[in-house]
Amino acid sequence: MPISKYEAFAKVVELGSLTLAADALSCTQSAVSHCISVLEKECGFSVLIRSRAGVKLTEEGARLLPAVRQILSGMEQFNQISASVRGLDAGSVRVGAFTSVAVHWLPGVIKKFQHDYPDVDLKLLNGDYHDVEQWLAEGSIDIGFVSMPIHLKCECVPLMTDRLFAILPPDHKYAGYPKFPLALCADEPFISLLESSDHDARRALEAAGVKPNIKFSTKDDYAIIAMVEQGLGISIMPELLLKGRHDNIRISELVPEAKRTIGMAVARSGKAAPAVKRFADYVVKWVTLGEEGK
Amino acid sequence: MPISKYEAFAKVVELGSLTLAADALSCTQSAVSHCISVLEKECGFSVLIRSRAGVKLTEEGARLLPAVRQILSGMEQFNQISASVRGLDAGSVRVGAFTSVAVHWLPGVIKKFQHDYPDVDLKLLNGDYHDVEQWLAEGSIDIGFVSMPIHLKCECVPLMTDRLFAILPPDHKYAGYPKFPLALCADEPFISLLESSDHDARRALEAAGVKPNIKFSTKDDYAIIAMVEQGLGISIMPELLLKGRHDNIRISELVPEAKRTIGMAVARSGKAAPAVKRFADYVVKWVTLGEEGK
DNA sequence: ACCTTTACATGAAAAAATCTCATGATTTCA
DNA sequence: TGAAATCATGAGATTTTTTCATGTAAAGGT
Secondary structure: OOOOHHHHHHHHHHHOOHHHHHHHOOOOHHHHHHHHHHHHHHHOOOOEEEEOOEEEEOHHHHHHHHHHHHHHHHHHHHHHHHHHHHOOOOOEEEEEEOHHHHHHOHHHHHHHHHHHOOOOEEEEEEOOHHHHHHHHHHOOOOEEEEEEOOOOOOOEEEEEEEEEEEEEOOOOOOOOOOEEEHHHHHOOEEEEEOOOOOOHHHHHHHHOOOOOEEEEEEOOHHHHHHHHHOOOOEEEEEHHHHOOOOOOOEEEEEEOOOEEEEEEEEOOHHHOOHHHHHHHHHHHHHHHOOOOOO | OOOOHHHHHHHHHHHOOHHHHHHHOOOOHHHHHHHHHHHHHHHOOOOEEEEOOEEEEOHHHHHHHHHHHHHHHHHHHHHHHHHHHHHHHHOEEEEEEOHHHHHHOHHHHHHHHHHHOOOOEEEEEEOOHHHHHHHHHHOOOOEEEEEEOOOOOOOEEEEEEEEEEEEEOOOOOOOOOOEEEHHHHHOOEEEEEOOOOOOHHHHHHHHOOOOOEEEEEEOOHHHHHHHHHOOOOEEEEEHHHHOOOOOOOEEEEEEOOOEEEEEEEEOOHHHOOHHHHHHHHHHHHHHHOOOOOO
């Protein structure tokens, strides 16, 4: 409970009494008296005329009053603004995400968040894994969705693990089988994401020591699905991306099983702006209580 | 040497570095760092992004900046004003006046002013109209009392209008008449101020097209009165000079009526030292509320 | 007049805030 | 990899602010 001498002065002038001002400021009359003394010592002249029934401004004190009001109004404004930022009436959140998250999670999260905090400015950037990490490193986004692990030094919480599946054209010779041996990717025409865009399938194949027979590469996940549909080859896709779609493809479990872990990285996590922290909370809540949670 | 956290914040933002700000504020880098921490604790979010080469504002910090600037500008203003008022403790006021003012007004004004501002050094120069204007022009006085109008380029406020009267020896042939025709000055022996000392009587006579029959000239008003008393001649004097005196003379209204306007000229009026402005205020107050005001 | 009440002042000591010192951690540059 | 530069941090010293306990002065009632 620190009292600024300016506040004390203004209050005393307003109420015309040290005692009343002290009450109003919840401190002792002595404290207010000392404050005024300090003020007067600094000024080098008295600002108040003391008398029996309280005090009133000297002419010099009156000259100071506008400046004091300006200081106090500035402090008031300061508090208003910081409260408004704290209360999420202000601020912005820049989110970077790759396709599956941008398609399956963000619309819902954003809708809910925007409803609760209509004054926060949301910005969504869409890219591949590499883009998102780049943006994080640059500081051009506050929150980035990534495939874990990540080398960037910033706090990153795992959100869910997502199985990888083989996708085949419907009339593919292995289409009938419920499981698909990863090793076959070495023979079958394989449609891949660009190297920079993909970590998951690549990691799975490397882990199994399989060198895929890459026929096509693209940066767009849905383009791959379309190509598979047309029988141009097979590919590997995470479950989240396939969910809810009705493509004319066959989906088979991989053998051995492979997965990715989707994580959320928060830039300058501990010191993130309130709006950013809150948005991160929303994401976690959204994912943990049933991704499709109302 | 107390450093406000607002000051620290603004300086850091301005210089983009805690270290430089610390130098600028003559305190340690540690102090600045603590200040910012306190600020951030109060706000509940970070206001600066720390990096190798200094720091920069967060978006939230930027929002606070205008309020901080307002606070600092208020403090600056506060110091300016108090320094200017303090000027009264160190200032001096040099006043030039002619006889009637020096006798009838200044003692009272000076007494009151000295009581209220005992530290202000007052200097009073006594002279005639010409002397005062000379001193004003030279800048050797701050405030000069003059008979308006004045040609000098400096702010000059009219204080009062003062009627001119004829003064006659008690046994003069016209002594019985309540009014005295100005034209008679052409015949009667006339006692005049030196040309440089007088404007008022001269102007009145000229306006009436009367050429006075000047027998004696002196620079001292009271010498004229004494000479009139002795029956050496007649003269013209302003009311203020005659007030409160009990000379053995006859005072008659002039026909046509004549007057002078006493004004106060303030050198460099707008930029005058606080003590000078204040003294001028006192004079005006003194004159307006009854010249003999308590 | 004299006491009571009310209001501000003051001095010492406690409490709090602020500053410095020493040192740590991190990043950049050579 | 080491040196230099920059910000952070913790402990202790310093300064400021607050409280507590009175003191002083003026106004009002009796």
